[in-house]
Amino acid sequence: MTKVQVLVADDHGVIRNGLKKILDDTPDLEFAGEACDGWILLEKVRDRHWDMLILDLSMPGRNGLELIKLVKEAQPQMPILIFSMHQEEQYAVRALRAGASGYLTKEFDGDLLLSAIRKVASGGVYVSSKVAELLASDISRPQNAPPHTLLSNREFEVFSRLARGISLTAIAQEFSLSIKTVSTHKSHLFDKMGMTNQADLVRYALNHELLDEEPDNLRMQHSSTI
Incomplete structure (x- = not known):
């Protein structure tokens, strides 16, 4: 039997090792390679063919x-x-818009992960019922859609980091951009979302469940104002 050659890209060794164990214990799948950062990943995908990629x-x-x-x-x-x-x-x-064939959060169990891997590897698309609803809402998005859905991908990534209290300097370093460019993205997303300060942005992110967890430095402020 020809095994599906899977490349795993995640910066946490525990996750990579866990996926390796799951894949190596599965007859039709093989943990064929790994990458711990984006640069190494790009080198690997430009170097040889892989049947599929699991990407953080x-x-x-x-x-x-x-x-x-x-x-x-x-x-x-x-x-x-x-x-x-x-x-x-x-x-x-x-x-999914950017080109992914499936999306799964790390809270799901191994059996569901294997189902998702097999579906994506066979050319299908894997989405949960919640993602299916999000896609349907996005396709039929009304004119009064939530402002964050109108942001470009880069603006949204800057938005999500600002909402977590990450500085402009750190965001610029993460994306290899100038602080001026990040500041421009910040200005554009504030204009699109009708916001004037950081607190507005954090409240919006919390109210729309766009944060994995509430930033420590703003939790007290949120609890006293929402």
């Missing part, structure tokens, strides 16, 4: 939605399953 969205170097597009440019036919800590409301629809 948050890694050092190149990461996020832009990384999906770069991987698809290198290997257009390779299916990508996003395996992320970020909840579906945050990135699922955008990841």
Whole structure:
């Protein structure tokens, strides 16, 4: 039997080792390679063919939605399953738009992960019932859609980091951008969302369940104002 050659990209060794054990214990799948950051991943996908990629969205170097597009440019036919800590409301629809074939959060069990891997590897698309609803809402998005859905992918990534209290300097370093460029993205997303300050942005993110957890430095402020 020809095994599906799976490349795993995640910056946490525990996750990579856990996926290796699951894949190596499965007769039709093989843990064929790994990458701990975006740069190594791009080297690997440009170096040889892989049957599929399991990708974490948050890694050092190149990461996020832009990384999906770069991987698809290198290997257009390779299916990508996003395996992320970020909840579906945050990135699922955008990841699928960028070229991923499935989205699964890390809270799901091993059996569901294997089902998702097999479906994506065979050329299908894996989405949970919640993601299916999000996709349906996105397709029929009304004119009064939530403002965050109108942001570009880069604006949304800047938005999500600002909401978690990450500084402009750190965001610029993460995406290899100038602080001026990040500041421009911040200005544009504030205009699109009708916001004037950081507190507005955090409240919005919390109310729309766009944060994995509430930022420690703003939890007290949120509890006293919402």
